[in-house]
Amino acid sequence: MGSDHSSFKRLRATHRHFHDSTWGLVFVVPAFLFVVAFALMPILAAGWLGLHRRLPIFDIHEFVGLANYIRLAEDGRFWSACWTTLYFTGVSVTAELILGLGLALLLDRGVRGRDRASTWERVLILIPWAIPTVVSARMWEWLYHSEYGLVNYLLEKLGFIAAPINWLGDPIWTIHGAILMDVWKTTPFAALLLLAGLQAIPRDLFLAAQVDGAGAWTIFRRITVPLLLPIIVIVLIFRTMDAFRVFDAVYVLTGGGPGNSTETLSIYAYKTLFQTLQFGYGSALATAMFVVILMLTIGYVFLLRGYLREVSR
Amino acid sequence: MSVFPLARGFLPVVHRLLMPLCLILASCLPAADHSSGPTTTVVVFKHGKLSGDPHTFSALLREFEETHPGVTVREELLPSSTDQQHQFYAINLEGKSVAFDILAVDTIWVQEFARAGWILPLDHVVLPSERESFVRGSIEAATFNDQLYAIPWYLDAGVLYYRQDLLDRYGFRPPKTWQDLARITRTILDREGNPDLKGFLWQGKQYEGLVCVALEFIRGYGGALLDDDSAESAEALGLMRALVKEGLSPSAVTTADEEATRHLFGAGRAIFMRNWPYAWTLFEAQDSPLHNKVGLAPLPSGEGGKPVSTLGGWMLALPKQAPHPREAADLLRYLSSPATQKRMALGLGYLPTRRHLYQDPALNQAKPWLADLSSVFLGATPRPVSPYYLMMSEVLQPELSAVVVGLKTPHAALRSARRQINRIRETL
Numbered sequence: 001m002g003s004d005h006s007s008f009k010r011l012r013a014t015h016r017h018f019h020d021s022t023w024g025l026v027f028v029v030p031a032f033l034f035v036v037a038f039a040l041m042p043i044l045a046a047g048w049l050g051l052h053r054r055l056p057i058f059d060i061h062e063f064v065g066l067a068n069y070i071r072l073a074e075d076g077r078f079w080s081a082c083w084t085t086l087y088f089t090g091v092s093v094t095a096e097l098i099l100g101l102g103l104a105l106l107l108d109r110g111v112r113g114r115d116r117a118s119t120w121e122r123v124l125i126l127i128p129w130a131i132p133t134v135v136s137a138r139m140w141e142w143l144y145h146s147e148y149g150l151v152n153y154l155l156e157k158l159g160f161i162a163a164p165i166n167w168l169g170d171p172i173w174t175i176h177g178a179i180l181m182d183v184w185k186t187t188p189f190a191a192l193l194l195l196a197g198l199q200a201i202p203r204d205l206f207l208a209a210q211v212d213g214a215g216a217w218t219i220f221r222r223i224t225v226p227l228l229l230p231i232i233v234i235v236l237i238f239r240t241m242d243a244f245r246v247f248d249a250v251y252v253l254t255g256g257g258p259g260n261s262t263e264t265l266s267i268y269a270y271k272t273l274f275q276t277l278q279f280g281y282g283s284a285l286a287t288a289m290f291v292v293i294l295m296l297t298i299g300y301v302f303l304l305r306g307y308l309r310e311v312s313r
Numbered sequence: 314m315s316v317f318p319l320a321r322g323f324l325p326v327v328h329r330l331l332m333p334l335c336l337i338l339a340s341c342l343p344a345a346d347h348s349s350g351p352t353t354t355v356v357v358f359k360h361g362k363l364s365g366d367p368h369t370f371s372a373l374l375r376e377f378e379e380t381h382p383g384v385t386v387r388e389e390l391l392p393s394s395t396d397q398q399h400q401f402y403a404i405n406l407e408g409k410s411v412a413f414d415i416l417a418v419d420t421i422w423v424q425e426f427a428r429a430g431w432i433l434p435l436d437h438v439v440l441p442s443e444r445e446s447f448v449r450g451s452i453e454a455a456t457f458n459d460q461l462y463a464i465p466w467y468l469d470a471g472v473l474y475y476r477q478d479l480l481d482r483y484g485f486r487p488p489k490t491w492q493d494l495a496r497i498t499r500t501i502l503d504r505e506g507n508p509d510l511k512g513f514l515w516q517g518k519q520y521e522g523l524v525c526v527a528l529e530f531i532r533g534y535g536g537a538l539l540d541d542d543s544a545e546s547a548e549a550l551g552l553m554r555a556l557v558k559e560g561l562s563p564s565a566v567t568t569a570d571e572e573a574t575r576h577l578f579g580a581g582r583a584i585f586m587r588n589w590p591y592a593w594t595l596f597e598a599q600d601s602p603l604h605n606k607v608g609l610a611p612l613p614s615g616e617g618g619k620p621v622s623t624l625g626g627w628m629l630a631l632p633k634q635a636p637h638p639r640e641a642a643d644l645l646r647y648l649s650s651p652a653t654q655k656r657m658a659l660g661l662g663y664l665p666t667r668r669h670l671y672q673d674p675a676l677n678q679a680k681p682w683l684a685d686l687s688s689v690f691l692g693a694t695p696r697p698v699s700p701y702y703l704m705m706s707e708v709l710q711p712e713l714s715a716v717v718v719g720l721k722t723p724h725a726a727l728r729s730a731r732r733q734i735n736r737i738r739e740t741l
Contacts, residue, residue, distance in 0.1 A: 258715070
């Protein structure tokens with residue numbers, strides 16, 4: 001050990017002319033290369049492929065400039081998938097945030113208060129999130145089954161409906177069935193992040209507010225929400241990106257049907273790329289998707305920048 | 314500021330992490346085969362899971378090995394989803410990383426794979442004069458530029474399942490036309506008065522199976538999917554929608570695939586079902602509630618039309634970069650031989666692709682409906698035979714599904730499908 005130490009000392013001495021910030025750069029390089037190799041390169045490659053017409057089956061490989069993107073603009077199926085995806089994202093993320101916040105508040109109260117939530121309760125809440133998506137999609141497929149499904153059985157028993165609802169076969173219900181499944185599955189994730197945020201808020205603030213005579217709602221609105229805002233932004237960005245590129249859940253549940261009413265952008269891109277092997281057009285689709293997500297994320301950051309600055313002050 | 318001391322603790326950690334990793338990697342490498350001599354050729358056969366007892370098929374392969382000393386056949390199973398199998402082949406064959414000698418391909422992939430140059434012509438395995446001994450539709454589906462690119466392995470065709478007991482109770486015979494079927498269904502549903510009993514089940518989910526079913530309706534009316542004059546096609550699609558709308562088919566068919574309909578029918582909850590022949594064996598099992606209650610018939614047709622079943626099934630092909638093409642061709646010849654096909658049919662229930670086997674006494678004894686339905690199987694018609702069929706199907710699936718759930722009229726859906734398909738044709 002001793003000799004090790006002295007050899008390090010010697011090593012340090014020989015490199016003393018390197019400034020600390022230089023070392024900083026050196027140590028950032030691996031992470032940077034990693035991001036370039038596994039995130040930036042594939043995105044650029046997809047963008048480049050999107051400028052080609054590439055159909056390996058027909059030996060077609062030619063540069064076509066923006067032709068794929070022009071075709072995209074005229075492709076009704078693309079726009080319909082776009083709206084489906086945005087609708088799915090908007091509704092599911094909103095519901096997840098509201099329910100997740102409610103759950104987090106309950107858990108937080110449990111952790112702090114007299115009725116301490118046991119580890120078990122927290123673990124139980126996490127179960128939906130821990131189940132592999134394909135498994136839960138299959139499970140929901142059975143729950144929604146119009147003849148054997150539990151959902152219709154319960155609704156009928158409780159007298160809410162007279163005839164079974166065709167959850168996955170009726171275009172109006174199907175997208176909402178998919179949203180409900182996603183909410184069930186990912187609310188625990190939102191709740192967990194928000195719970196961490198809640199527990200980081202100093203308790204003194206709540207006590208001080210109580211002393212000043214603030215009610216529960218005022219405390220929630222004036223203290224909890226503003227201080228939780230950074231975490232809320234993170235949850236929103238995480239969940240929006242996840243929901244926007246939703247694939248496995250919906251693909252297993254409906255395959256995009258009926259009549260493409262649940263076809264999201266990821267499903268359309270998958271079918272184009274991997275089932276019909278249109279590599280060029282499929283890449284253009286994927287690139288368009290990336291651009292939309294990028295814009296959404298930038299939008300979030302801009303929208304909430306003002307609030308964030310205020311909070312951090 | 315020194316970060317170096319960290320390295321002292323770091324090395325052993327790396328070591329501990331790498332050791333198990335190396336072990337895992339080592340176990341993934343093909344183990345050296347010590348039992349057989351160095352001259353053994355291993356022929357790798359990629360296919361999806363077969364139904365029934367896996368030993369039946371591996372016993373066939375062991376027999377092949379006995380007659381071909383020095384050759385070992387290794388089966389490598391692909392995921393059961395056909396989409397995933399297609400993806401696997403596309404990536405590996407296009408990437409030229411071919412670590413297999415024989416592959417099982419869906420009937421609808423052969424043209425695509427042949428056009429892409431991924432598989433070899435097989436005229437040296439099945440001579441052009443021998444093609445006649447196979448079911449005509451399957452040879453049509455496997456022929457590209459006058460050359461055979463795949464050998465039909467086993468066959469599928471849509472058939473009508475009916476509840477013999479229910480039809481007998483009301484004195485009906487299996488329906489010949491869709492109008493018959495609708496009339497019988499309505500009568501039985503009314504007289505039984507059982508809310509749990511449904512009428513006619515078919516596959517109406519947005520997926521490949523829906524295209525197969527729709528083609529049967531359309532062709533049974535004498536229509537052709539890609540014709541511009543679409544009166545018959547529109548009438549046929551209109552009937553599909555009407556079945557759902559009028560409750561002759563339960564709304565569950567709009568999300569149903571083969572297994573969903575099979576389960577519902579198998580629980581005794583429907584009068585009719587369109588499905589592939591595989592379900593019959595399951596209904597005839599001793600513990601099935603439908604034992605001795607199910608009959609099979611050709612699908613009905615439109616008034617004045619004649620029934621047409623869609624051809625399904627799998628074929629065998631050789632990849633262009635096959636490591637052992639000669640041994641693989643031998644195995645192909647063996648697997649497609651009448652004797653092997655007969656044993657596949659008897660042991661696993663797969664329908665043969667050799668025509669004369671439909672008259673075989675042993676097979677007819679095992680499947681009493683085979684002779685009656687032989688015209689269905691021998692006359693099964695492939696889906697549009699084209700290298701870009703998958704693109705076509707990708708366009709058709711949502712349009713057909715939209716008709717079935719009532720989002721679009723048959724005319725609107727057909728027009729939209731034709732426009733998109735023409736567009737694909739123009740760009741190729």
